[in-house]
Amino acid sequence: MQFAVKTDTGKLRDRNEDLYYFDTQLQLFAIADGMSGHERGDIASRIALEVIQEWAETQASPQSDLGPMKRLGVLSDLAEEANQRIYTSAESQGKGRGMGTTLIAGFVTFSYLAYVHVGDSRLYVLRDEKLTQITTDDSFVQKMVEKGEITPEEGRVHEKRNIITQAIGLQSVVTVNADAYPLVPGDIVLACTDGLHDLIINDREIADILLSASGIEEACENLVSKALDYGGTDNVTVLLVAVD
Incomplete structure (x- = not known):
């Protein structure tokens, strides 16, 4: 199992509110995109990944295969803990109320990917030269697509595509999307x-x-570079895992 990651502030933002984490021994990864439209998005993304890192540091390495259901349970618990910690922090500080972050976290094994997902960060799998999106955005535009009001292609360029319907930390309770692929x-x-x-x-x-690309490290570099070539209007983070 090989991991590679690249993040960039982009051309228009003053700071990078994207964060990532991975542990090659546990075969665990996570990315979080703090919401720049809300106060202290960078703190929200940091808290979310701290919850995951704290858990990882308590685990024996390498970890035996617990099976997808147990792994999904761990990830769901961590996402809910992150949600509660961010929400409580915002409430206690007053001025941080409304801060939030997207979150994707997953375990990659040789036979499956167990993951949780909240927001509009995405997971894809490349197989046999075909790229498949396996997460569904928690977004206003995605709801329009599901209702048949616009096509998926129209959704990719819709002016309201950045409006998400839920995030980690915005409310006291969050609906965590959890699945295995x-x-x-x-x-x-x-x-x-x-x-x-x-x-x-x-x-x-x-x-x-x-x-x-010659490998996943080069692929990360090239994907980020292409996003910058297209304007780099947001922070951009790409994390790749190659299944051996």
């Missing part, structure tokens, strides 16, 4: 913030960049 050797797992998929709006182009 089967993997096979040769798959590449892509986790990214909207700074990537809002700029490279064609999944075929993302796939081609992955396929043309």
Whole structure:
């Protein structure tokens, strides 16, 4: 299992509110995108990943395969703990009320990806030269797509595509999307913030960049560079996992 990651502030933002974490021994990763439209988004993303890192540091390495259901339970508990910690912190400080972050966290094994997802950061899997999006955005535009009001292609460029319907820390209770996806050797797992998929709006182009790279480190560099070429209007983070 190989991990690679790249993050960039972008061309228009003053600070990077994206954060990432991975542990190669536990085969665990996470990315969080603090909400710049809300106060202290960078603190929200940091708290969310601190919760995951704190848990990881208590675990024996390497960890035996607990099975997807137990792993999903761990991830869901961590996401809910992150939500509560951010919400409580915001309430206690007053001025931080409303701070939030997206979150994706997952365990990658040789046969499956167990993951949790809140917000509009995304997970994809590249297999046999085809890129498949496996998460569904918690977003205003996604609801429009589901109602048939616009097409998925129209949603990728819609002016309101950055409006999300839930995030970690905004409310006292959060609905965590948790699932498992089967993997096979040769798959590449892509986790990214909207700074990537809002700029490279064609999944075929993302796939081609992955396929043309000599390895996942170069692929991370090239994906971020392409997002910057398209304007770099947001922080951008790309995390890749190659399944051996």
